[in-house]
Amino acid sequence: MGSPIWVLLGTDPAHQTAIVSTDEILKCRNLRKTFGDLVAVDDVSFTITAGETYGLLGPNGAGKTTTISMIAGILARDGGDVSVCDRPHGTSSAWGKRRIGYVPQDLALYPDLSARENLRFFARLYALGRAEARTRIEEVLEVVGLTDRAKDPVKDYSGGMKRRLNIGVGLLHRPPLLILDEPTAGVDPQSRNAILESVAALTGEGVAVLYTTHYMEEAERLCDRIGIIDLGRIRAEGARRELVALVGELDRITLTADGTRPVPELEALPEVREVGVQEGRLDVMVADARSALPRVLAAATEAGLVVRAVEVHEPNLESVFLHLTGKALRD
The missing domain is CATH 3.40.50.300 (P-loop containing nucleotide triphosphate hydrolases)
Structure with a gap:
């Protein structure tokens, strides 16, 4: 009550x-x-x-x-x-x-x-x-x-x-x-x-x-x-x-940086589930991007990466809705 x-x-x-x-x-x-x-x-x-x-x-x-x-x-x-x-x-x-x-x-x-x-x-x-x-x-x-x-x-x-x-x-x-x-x-x-x-x-x-x-x-x-x-x-x-969280989708933090490479310091963070390395960027998969972002940036900087841009991609309700009903909301 x-x-x-x-x-x-x-x-x-x-x-x-x-x-x-x-x-x-x-x-x-x-x-x-x-x-x-x-x-x-x-x-x-x-x-x-x-x-x-x-x-x-x-x-x-x-x-x-x-x-x-x-x-x-x-x-x-x-x-x-x-x-x-x-x-x-x-x-x-x-x-x-x-x-x-x-x-x-x-x-x-x-x-x-x-x-x-x-x-x-x-x-x-x-x-x-x-x-x-x-x-x-x-x-x-x-x-x-x-x-x-x-x-x-x-x-x-x-x-x-x-x-x-x-x-x-x-x-x-x-x-x-x-x-x-x-x-x-x-x-x-x-x-x-x-x-x-x-x-x-x-x-x-x-x-x-x-x-x-x-x-x-x-x-x-x-x-x-x-x-x-x-x-x-x-x-x-x-x-x-x-x-x-019900459908298990993760947030993605994309770091655009010079000289991207595997960063063990990032992968060691408890918030990080996976790190994808592509030319010019790192895709860091986390459960909660907003709380993880400061530690992710700190780890990348300490590892010597020069981060030029940061983007945060959060799963939205549309993806949840499609997962649960198999339809778009306006169907």
Whole structure:
């Protein structure tokens, strides 16, 4: 159990909800869902703590959307348990749904209304009081970077601006858990970066985020832990380096140097697994390049090599994903 965390939902006394939660905001245990003979989700379990971004990655048809729908309380599960802020959660749990901000891949906006009018409409659905709604709408517009365009109709927005407003709707009621289903799909690089910065800021404030994406670089940049799902099952879970370690791939430090030759001092280092010598360069294979680099450089220098350039190559999530599923993320 982690330390208790106070989560304040709302500032209007009529709708203010303060809860004490452990830092385990979401807990899924042995989730299962079938559609006829198809087992869409099979024994899926994971947790997300306050301030953590958990990436759920998988190829199309892997079970991501079904899993998210069960967590959000939209789809009934056939087996397993979901708890939000330490309380059981399901399709009939109004308490749990008020603590989840669900941002679907499909836009849920009214194009003829402005951003502020859209947020005002959804604030009513969330039963926010007038004073709280006014304050919260301005806060959300600032978070998603739309304050300057708040009066413009949504139909005049770019795809990226619509995505950002879609996220804003999910943030209005200050949920401790935010579910983002491919929030950057089809947006320009500038909007994608703005969305990623917003998500990073939210986790810094203690929000737990469940994040799905088809962009591996987003998962590497944002996610503290990642679950790789395929054919309805979690194939692997952990931080980036833990996942890379599962498939046994090593980091490579490439030293460009004059007069390359075998260097026993390098091969003797405990961090070094293998040293490849080629004309003009050495390829040093290590388990953790960032921690090994200073000792590798020191050993090369002491051996009399004149190092002209250094490159570090780390295995990425794409290689792990291909190893575990046999598919690219966007398949």
